[in-house]
Structure formats: C-alpha cells, structure tokens
Amino acid sequence: MFKKIINKLKDFTKEPPKQAEQETSPLDEELVQAARAKERKPYQLNVGHGQSVGIQRDHNEDAFFTLTTMLAYNETELPIGFYIVADGMGGHQNGEIASELAIRSIVEHVLHEILTPLLSLNPQPQNSSFQEVFHTGIEQANTEIVRNSFGGGTTVTSVLIIGEQMTIAHVGDSRVYAVDPTGVLEPLTRDHSLVKRLQELGQISSEEAAIHPQRNVLYRALGQGEPFEPEIISMKRPDEGHLLICSDGLWNIVQEQKISDIILNSPSPQEAVSLLIDAANQAGGPDNISVILVDLPDMKT
C-alpha cells in the first residue's frame, strides 16, 4: 500500500500528467523528500554481511549465518531475522569444524522449533519458549563439537528477531551491538572473557585490558568439555538504528568511533560491512573477521 503511494509520487515528480496540473496542487518538495526517506527504510530488515581471513592468519576459523525474511498478511507485517557468528579456536582445523558445527546445529534446531512452526499452515505456539529453544540448541551444538571436533572450541553469538521481539543467545566473546541513529554503540552481550570479568570487578582498566596478555582467554566456550551456561536475553528490539554482530577480529581491532563513522556514513549495510572489514585489515588484520550488520526498520514512523 505504502509502496504504491510512493510510486505514484515518483510518477508525479518525473512527468506530471497533464490533467493533474489543473486538478491537484503541485507536490510539496518536503513531502516528496519525506516519502523518499521512508522508502529507503522499509519495514523489513536490511542486512549486509562479510568475512575475511585477515592478514596474519592463513585459514579461517570463523563461521556465520544470516536469514532475513518477511511474512506479511492481512494487516500484519512480521519481519524475521536470524543471525549467528561463531569464532572457532583450536589447531588442526578443529576450530573451523567447531564453528561450522555450532552454526549448523543451532540453525537446524531453531528452524525446526521456532521458524518452521511459525511459518506453517497452522501456526501452533511451540512447547518451549524462545529462550529454552536456544538453550537446547546451544547444548546440542556443544555435544556435537565435543564429539566431532577433538580439542576444538568456538564462541557463538546469535540473534533472532521476530517482529518487535529479539532474543540474543551467546557464549564467548563475539558481540552484538545496538547502534543508535547517532552512532552510539551499546554492547548487548557481555564477553565471557577473563579480562572482561577483571574489568567488571574494577581490577584492571579498559586500557590495561586491551594489552592484557590473557585478553584472549575465555571462561566460557563451546566444545571445551566443561559445564557452561549460555547467556540468553530477550528484549524489545531497538526501534531504529542498526544491530552489529561480529567476531573479535573486528571489535578488538577497529576503534568504536571508526566503526560508528563507517556505519553512519555508508549508503547500505553491505557497503558498511565491506568498509568495516577493510578497516580491520588495514589495522593489521591479526585475526579472522566476521561482520553482520542489520539495518532496523524505523518503528517510530
């Protein structure tokens, strides 16, 4: 409906029909601008994604997954987004096996338990809550990794958006940020890293953390055989701005200000992602880089 109106407006501006000149007053430039601004931000989620092995590593242990879709019917518009970043670790290809297994395992479980029922002919609310589904999915992923990737481990950070609802499940130090329209980055996940914990306790400053010899040590990861608890949170998704999901190959290397500038000044999420990856590589690219950037539809209008 909205699209139709905009198309009409476009027609008017391009080549005003002759009768219209008499019947309607000329279109206010402001109105056209406003309509176009809105056209750039449809209700659906708009996603860019990318990956790089980096400069200093010879193989890629990161894995990611994106699924963006829209269910629109009657008067309901249900944007759906499902995103995962996993940062594998452990030598002898075990890291890349671990991250891939984590993604496949969680995707399979969430599709089966949430998305397939939601999109089915007779959408029956599921037996388990979103948070329970993610909990089981991550546990299953862990079992798979322990079984099939000896010594391999991985972080996993996933976001599921259904309409206005957002659930984030994570283990390790791959992050989700909410980026507001002014470019302020708010981390929505808490790293399961020793250094982050020491920082939370006021033992070390963020400057010390950045150069701490154990800054790469995680206290939770998949595939390590130790019991662990994934951190799962649900909230109303931000009304506007972006979501950034990335491995430490980005956030550990590129300054927040730089990340924010790139996101604000890029015409599309895909271009922003390319520039973010370039920035990490220009800064030395010491680690694999995975980036997913979701442009959120503006709910305020």
Add this chain to the structure above:
Amino acid sequence: MGAVYRAQDLRFSVSKVVAVKEMINQASDPEIRSTIVDNFEREANILATVNHPAIPTIYDFFTLGTRSYLVMEFIHGKNMEAMLQERGAPFPEEKVITWAVSVCDVLDYLHTHDPEPIIFRDIKPANILIDKDDRVNLVDFGIAKTFQSGTKGTMIGTEGYSPPEQYRGEASPKVDIYALGATLHHLLTNKDPRTEPPFTFDERPIKEFNPKISTSLETIVNTALQYNPQDRFDSASTMKKALIGAAQQTGMLTEDLSVSQATQFFQDQTHAPLWTFTTEDEIRGTPTYHDGVLYIGSYDHNLYALNASNGEFVWKYPADGGVVTKPAVHETKVYFGSTDQYVYCVSTRNGKMVWKQSTEGAIYSSPYIAEGHLFIGSDDEYLHVLNILTGREAWRTNLGSRVRSSPLIVNDKIYIGNEGGDIQCYDFSGNIKWRTSAKRAVMASPHHKDNMIYITSLDSVLYAIDANSGWVVWRFRMDSGSISTPDTNENHVYAGSTDGKLYCINSKSSKKVWDYQTDNQVNSSPVYYKGALYFTNADGFIYSLDAQNGRLRWKYATKGPITGSPQIINDVLYVGSTDHNIYALPA
C-alpha cells in the same frame, strides 16, 4: 586433555592395582613442549616426597612422545562432583563441615611441607574423593595444569573454583583456601560455579539456596572466598579452627530467631496506620483511588466510597452480592462487578446507580475501560464488552471456561486469561489474534511492558509472551502455582506465588534476581512504588521490600489473611483485609 586409567603393575606377582594418569602435550613449539615436560617431572619429584594418608602415593612417572604419565595409588571412592550430581541437592551442614576439616588437614600438611610449601592448585569437588569409610582423599594435583597453554580457547584451571590471583600465575596457600571455599559453596548450594561468571559467589548467598545453613558456616565460606588474598584465612589451620568452632556452636538458631522477632515487633509498632475503616464483612478486593476518594468493595455487598485523606465515609452502594474485585473509575462514574452476576455503573458524586447489566455468572474479574467500552470477564465463560454510557452489550465472546482474570488493553488489543489455562488476545471486533496455553488455570491478569505480556498460572510458571504473536519468549518456574498478577520496573518482573515467595526476575535473562520467603501464600499482585515493592499475604501481613535486593523494609500485621492488592497514591498505601478493615498506611 587426558585420562586416568585403572592399571595393573605387572612387575609384582601379586595383583597390584594402580591409577595411571595420562596427560597430552599439545604445545606445537618444541621448546615449549620440553619446558612442559621439565615442569611435569620437577613436580612429580616433589609429589613423590609427599606422605599423607589422604593423598595417593606416587609410584612412578614417565614421558612417551607427546604423552606424560603419572603412576599412583588407586583409591576406591567416589568424587564429590559425582556425589553432588547423584544427590541433586545441597549436602547438610554437618557432613560438609566434617569433610572440610579433613581437607584443611591435608592442605595444612601440604602448605607446611619442608623444604618448600606445596600448593595443590586445583581443589574442586571432582578432585576430592570420598572412600567407603567416608574418608577424604585429594587426587589430581594441579600438575596437570602445566599441560595447558595460555592461548585463546584453552580454558585455564577449573573455572569458578580458582581465585583471581591464580590467573596472574600466583600460587600461594591462599589459592587453595579460596578454591576450598568455592568447593564448600558448591556443596552447600548445589549451584555450580562453572556455570556462573568467575568471582560472583557474593551474588549467590548460601542461605538463599540453603536457608538451613548456620550463619557461622556461611561466614567461614565467605571469608575463604574473599577477593583479596589478605582478607582470607591466614592458613588452612586457622580455617580448620573456625570450622570446628562452627560445629561446636549449637542452639544458635533459636537465639537468632528471637532477635529477628523483636526487630519485627519494633517495626510493626512504628508503622501505625493513618486511618482505618471497618466494613461489615471480609474485604477481598483491591481499592481504586480517584480524585481524593477511595473506592473499595466488601463481602458485605457494598461498594464504599471513602475520603482517602481521613477515611471518612462518603457513600456506599449495595449490590446483591459480594464485591471482590477492583473497581474502575472513568470520569464521574465508578464501574464494578459482583458475585450477584451484575456489572454496575454508579455515580461517583452521590453513589446512585446509573445502569446495571447482567452476565450469567458471578464476577471475579475487574473491569477495564477503553474506547468508550467496559471489558470484563465472568464465570459465565464470556468476555463481555459493554457500552459505558448505557451498559448495553456491544459484543461478547466465549473464552471456553470461567474468566476470573481481568482484561488488559494495550494498543487496541485485549489480553486475558481463563480457568482452562489459555492466555488469549482479541482485537476490538472480538476476533481472536492468538491463544497460548498454560498447563493449568490462569486466574492472574496480564501485565504489559515493552511489547511483552507477563502472566502467571497455577501451573507454577511465570510466562513472558510476545504481545504481537503470542509466542512464549521465556518461562520462569516457581515452586508452586500462582494467581498473582505481575508488576514490572525497569528490567525486573515481580510476582508472588502460593509457595509463599515473592519473586524478582530479570526480564531479559529470565533469571531470578532475588526472592523473599514468607510463611503463607502470596496471592495478591505486588506493586512497585519508588524503589520499594509492596505486597500482601495470606498470613495477614503487608510487606514492603527494597525492590533492588528484596530486603524487608517493614511489614504490618492485619488481623486476617489478605487477598487483595495494595494501591499506593501520594506515598500512602491503601489495602483491605479479611479482618473487615481498610487500612491507610504510610508507604
């Protein structure tokens, strides 16, 4: 990575069973690899000099390629982690103290070892074996740790049991004291520290999970778990003395109790009501404040209008049945349902009836007014929608079972529960938008915050449901069923339960922030007001807690169980009790 084998030493003609621990050297750099082997052999040599009945004797060690082996005494026993898993509940205080004293004995021996103290470095339930005579054995020295490199992905130590300084590579006797504290905490709470962020024991007070534990034991564990090493016990022997002291203290509990009762009495006395008003029967409903007047129903069939500032009687309107819900006020009319099956509209000015409309069942649902209509549930199984000017029914819809939940309307959608256990959402035309099922009756009412519906059920679950789709985002399990309508503030959701607790749940993580245990059911709805949480209880008390941490601010006793919820306006709390009285208390 490594394994422990049960093996037989074939050099002896008699059957000699030993344990062989295998450790795999994963370092890729040859120099690091050989350093690891050197460290291993140095430590094995030290261990070979240890002679203590609670420590398995080391017979031999050797390295083969990338694997190193330690041959030692085989202990017939079960480790504490397995025992805890089997039990699935905290261990009793006496048991834990006995074991802890034994561990302190071994640690004292190791820490005072000549010529150099030996630090165990890896005290945790899995490394403490209990043999068939209930004796403690410490196995698996931190020696295995030399085989772990510090690169990303390698989990250092046994997370959750290690003290902060161990991450800096420090190893002093205080490392073992902390780890013992962490182990005792795990045994006493059954909360695995490995599933929590490191150094967060203070966020999980032992008594919260195991109220039976004495304050003295809790203090000992907390002392051992101090963040700074200098704040912990000086030595294992000091800790042992403290443990024995705690075990000797008997009769402490009754003393504690008398102290807390005295405090409560004191608090009751200082919290005097501003006014009270007595009706002729029990009050089970919740008052509504509007424009200086308090409206409240009673089982004596009347709806009362009282002057909120002094409790003076303004008027009353007699229905033909009890008025047990919360009235709604809109402009100059007050609306309420009664057990006589009628919905009433009464003028706030003079208490005269404007209209009444019949349903076919008693009404235990409170009205909600929106868009010129009144929405209310009834025991006739219908959600009724009445025009507020005339009382004429605009539409009604059958919910399939009795409706004692009160409707909530947000963004042109109606949310309501029923006794069949459904939580349903309707649009203004009466079309169902979604239905989600609990396993038992839903008598509580929905609460909305940030696109989420929070509601409890007699199935013991507090549900967080996406308001648009009806899909359950998370569930929190309480110890028993609930009919308490939740309230929220920022990231906290509050709800009571028939298990006697008032729960505070984090709305994002669905984890419990705190709970407050009372002696009776919490059936009313908690109310958040200016940093405090207020709720009533079947034990007759009105409670006020600090909303951040759940600590009691004050409680006030009425003379009968309370089922209605408090209303707080301008720092004054209004509540009715089954003792027939309405109370106005300073909040």
